[in-house]
Amino acid sequence: MLPKITVFMAAYNSENYISDSIKSILEQSFSDFELLIVNDGSTDQTVAVIEKFNDPRIRLVHNDKNRGLTYTRNVALTEARGEYIAILDSDDIAIKNRLELQYNFFRQHPEYALCGGHGVFINQRAELTNNSDLIVPVGAEKIKMTLLFENTFVNSSVMYKTSIYKELNGYQDYAPAEDYELFIRIAEKYPVWNLDQILVKYRIHENNISSLREEIAKLKLKAIKSEQLNYLGIPDHESFGNILFSILICDYKRYQFSDYHQLFLQIKSANRKLRKYPVREFEEMLFEKWFTIIYQKKAKMNALALLFNRDLFNWSYLNMRQLRKTFKLSLKGFGRLSK
Incomplete structure (x- = not known):
């Protein structure tokens, strides 16, 4: 039987943080999911850390070499089995009922294509920082209007319909802003939403992709x-x-x-x-x-x-x-x- 949700995690040299990310998914209140981890040619102990987990819901897929973020995310086009795809980056942490909240939202509002939520910042030790929270706009029209000026979603908080992701042919060559571009294309065709709740802990560290690129x-x-x-x-x-x-x-x-x-x-x-x-x-x-x-x-x-x-x-x-x-x-x- 196919899972309701595919939790997608791209991993490249994530040995320091990916264990926390995986645990936050395996301990979710909603259990009908697969955790699809795509290793993008890691050269550290990322794979060894993943393989320490003994849970049948984890599926580890390997790129033949380091392919980059857009290619890696688009592995979901062929590998995702769930009706919905939930994104969690390999250094972030999902709150315990994140999947349950988003799944219930889609069940109650089937016309929506994408659902995200707020986030909080954590440091390398997973401690809350003094930074302001990642508060995103709430309300379908406000989200869509604001997308013209800024990204209205925390990437590690989003869940979207797999069918629509495939219809739009996934991510395009805009890395490291490929998520923003996809959200824009989704919002141009379908209603989108943010739950007025914190769904993810976003980790700040020296190796964040946005800093390096x-x-x-x-x-x-x-x-x-x-x-x-x-x-x-x-x-x-x-x-x-x-x-x-x-x-x-x-x-x-x-x-x-x-x-x-x-x-x-x-x-x-x-x-x-x-x-x-x-x-x-x-x-x-x-x-x-x-x-x-x-x-x-x-x-x-x-x-x-x-x-x-x-x-x-x-x-x-x-x-x-x-x-x-x-x-x-x-x-x-x-x-x-x-x-």
Whole structure:
């Protein structure tokens, strides 16, 4: 009898942490799963650590050599037996009832294709850190809108339907941002969700893939931003994609207010035409992003004029936090002028 869930774990030189990851799955409150571990040509003791576990639900598959993350994740296209695929990276830890919570969600909401949740940071010793928790957006429309600006899922928390994963032909060549790109493609066709609960402990250590491949990640993320704008039919999507990327990484120094203003007008117009996102809610989100740019770039004397820009402003979008902070920026500008 086939398992309900395939828990997928890619492993490359994971000897220090994979034991904790495996234990967190074997001790789940939901037991109808297989744990599919794909060894991507590890050269340390990763395989030896895995083989110490004597549990028939574990299936260990070996790549013929080190193939990289995208290839390794796509082994699930042919090997996953479950109706659902749950991702857990080989250095992270799933909370005890994670699979049960997500399986129950899909049973109650069969129209959804993808379900994730919040996370907390742990250090190399699996201790909670002082970092803020990994809190992701909740609500189908909010998640979908926010995906345009940032990844709205903790990868090690996600579970998705195997049939849809195969329909979309799995991960594409965007590693180490291949998960974000897949989530975008899923959300373009199907409703997605995040449970308002912590599902995973995300480990921070010196060998995190995102740290080792930061420059490659930037290039891939820029390509993702460009493709998102191309999907909206926005001309010059590559140049605008770079501006959208600067919002993703919260680096507003390179571009001027006029650049962001032009990008937002293009996005606003495209969405009104295509109705990809609910118009009012999306334009309120655009206004919030516009406020963030004003504040982060320290507009000062021009702050209020920029905030009340007629192309983006609506009285119903404005809140006291935005108004107060913008007013303080303006006062600083006038204070400097009077000195």
